[in-house]
Amino acid sequence: MTKPHAPRNPIHTAHRLRLLVTSDLHMHLRPRDLLTGAEEARGLLALAGPIEAARAAGHATLLLDNGDFLQGTPMGEWHNRDGRAHPHPLIATMNALGFDASTLGNHEFDYGTEYLAEVLDQADFPILNCNLDITPALPTRPSLIVERDIGGVPLRIGITGTVPQRIMVWSRHLLKGRAMVTPPEQAVVEEAARLRAAGADLVICLAHAGIVPPGHPEEDSENGALRIAQTGAVDALICGHQHLSFPGDFLHDGAGIDATRGTLAGCPAIMPGWAGEVLGQLDLHLVHEAGAWRVTDHSARLIPCDPAAVPPALARLSDRAEEATTARLSKPLSHFPAPLETGFALVEDCTAMRLIHAAQIWALDLLLPQDAAGPRLSSVAAFRTGGRAGPDGFTRVPAGPLSLRAVADLYPYENGFTAVEVTGAVLRDWLEMSAGALSQLTPGQPRPLLRPGAPGFNFDMIAGVTYRIDLGHPAAFDLSGVQVAERGRVQELSYQGQPVTDDQRFIVATNSYRAAGGGRFPHLADQREVIATDRATASLLAAFLEAHPDGPPVPDRGWSLTAPPGAQALFDGDRTLSPRFSYPRAEMTGTRDGFGQWVFTF
Incomplete structure (x- = not known):
């Protein structure tokens, strides 16, 4: 050579x-x-x-x-x-x-x-x-x-x-x-x-x-x-x-x-x-x-x-x-009465993610063509869930004033805001692929919450519909987007109280990375984009907060995790938090390398 x-x-x-x-x-x-x-x-x-x-x-x-x-x-x-x-x-x-x-x-x-x-x-x-x-x-x-x-x-x-x-x-x-x-x-x-x-x-x-x-x-x-x-x-x-x-x-x-x-x-x-x-x-x-x-x-x-x-x-x-940069981050935008945290974003429909959902639905109303028809949904993922970012790689925004510092913490990437039109069948596969980031759980065999090699930002959460993720069921897709099992991990998928049908059509706010198939999500790269803009989602989140200086509204919780009784999931998570949910039962058993060693028992 x-x-x-x-x-x-x-x-x-x-x-x-x-x-x-x-x-x-x-x-x-x-x-x-x-x-x-x-x-x-x-x-x-x-x-x-x-x-x-x-x-x-x-x-x-x-x-x-x-x-x-x-x-x-x-x-x-x-x-x-x-x-x-x-x-x-x-x-x-x-x-x-x-x-x-x-x-x-x-x-x-x-x-x-x-x-x-x-x-x-x-x-x-x-x-x-x-x-x-x-x-x-x-x-x-x-x-x-x-x-x-x-x-x-x-x-x-x-x-x-x-x-x-x-x-x-x-x-x-x-x-x-x-x-x-x-x-x-x-x-x-x-x-x-x-x-x-x-x-x-x-x-x-x-x-x-x-x-x-x-x-x-x-x-x-x-x-x-x-x-x-x-x-x-x-x-x-x-x-x-x-x-x-x-x-x-x-x-x-x-x-x-x-x-x-x-x-x-x-x-x-x-x-x-x-x-x-x-x-x-x-x-x-x-x-x-x-x-x-x-x-x-x-x-x-x-x-x-x-x-x-x-x-x-x-x-x-x-x-x-x-x-x-410090001066820019200190610019006041709004106020929120509760903390915004992502330490438990992979196990509960947390407030931080629901705030981003609210901003994306607001952006849909702002940017969609007037003749655009169909229910409007929002897909987000938590970007700061520890992992390779280390034990402080979690969003921790205290209750009170929200500034651009909070926006940078909640949405640190420059993804462009995008919206795609999907059928109910594609929506279900989207959620099945997302749910595949988590391990299958069985009683008596504690397993890591995240599958090996799965980044936390591949766990998309979609607001505007309700659904339940059954971790007792095998993942339908592997991490490369290839179907390896029957669909069924995503259950009770409903819109306004009615089961979603395969031929229903939805407009889903997401980001340019995911809309292009990033994360190897099946089908998404082939869907019709109804919004494709260079505007970054983070900038729209800031604009949404400025438009609601006294506190923005957030949607209700829409999804939950279930698993067979007694099943346990392990997670190296945020050592500084206390859970605000009762199911699954969360216990921090110690710390390691700065992470809290959490056990979630279903």
Whole structure:
């Protein structure tokens, strides 16, 4: 996988090329939660110390980012909406740190391609992508070759990058008719060949892709890092997207995935978590002999961030952004008499979700064409249910005044507001797929509430109808949307007290991600969109609250969980809450890693 290069002085001893990598920063810049003000062990600034220390070892070094840097915190939203006249705070920090290259992730497109182009133009480092063809073009390039001197001999390093194919689903409302995505492994093979023909000794791929074994349903759409490695086209692979760490205690091992050595199909690989919690360091051990550089071994480590080592001069680059973001979040909108919390959103029809339902029904009335007919429903999911976001990754808005801080907590993503027309049959499958995020329960066999691999945001709740989810029944669909059992987990589905029939028609408010089939929900991508707007659901939620300054109305509870008597579900949940429901019976038996260990008994 290396190309001969004529040396000035032959080198037979081992040398190192050190790759320092970040991925999925998601606008986590400072080691502080902008919603709560709490200090956090994360953020790009908290990696400044580890970056400096790793560079000081004296090895030839590259500092690389693997995408999904632009969206994820209120500071990103501030810059998009109010701060575009100012330098982008994260890009300015990356410039100051001396990043050598980055690639695009799927969330780079959340604010639209015009804004993305504006921000990328501010980068002093190249943005690389070889598998996206888009009109008008973004300020990216397929690849580049950088040179480092090792022992007096030049090492020419080719670098390229890829985005997941599934952006054409997730960002369909922005990219349809304007973009085409080539399978990453195909594009990398072609680009690597061009780089080697241009004189590259090594090729590194910044793949915004996760790691799954062969045959996994996400292998060909968003988590195809192993496929890239299997081509043999690259010498090292930087992975991401899953917000996980590799090597180490990883979800998958075997079948070409070596989570101990840190290889994919024998190719050195690393995935540096997310949010700047760790810095990835991948050292390629090299020898130069017979006129060519060759990788003989590698070593990988994940270095924890150091919030205490933030250089003041670097922090000053984002002072204005932090002050402006804090002021924006404090803008008063409304008032609500009860807390808004998502700690139990997967077991009860909680007030927080019903508030978002109310906003979406209000938006339907505002935006639907006058001739639009059919009952109006709303579908939402809780975005903050712990999991990979950690033990404080729950919405906790106290009773009282509601500000934009509450909106950012309730709806942290820039999904576009969308409405689709569906039949009763599609509505039932929608709910069956949603209910499939939860485990089947039987008495005497406690199981995790969420099925392994199921994100909490795939548990959609639909308001305007009533229904019951029977967890004693097997899930009708697997997590990839394939039917594996008879429907029947969703029971007593009714509209205004009458059973929903297969041929009834409904208009359902949702978001652009789900309407395009995001989450692998069956049938949804084929439904007629009656509203497709660039307006973000979060902005409509804020407008709804402003329209009801004395307190917005919320719909009644519409769904419930049941299971065979004595069945138990386990959940690593919010340690700070007390349940306000009596069924299922909830008990916190202890804490682990900051989570409350909850047992729900039916």
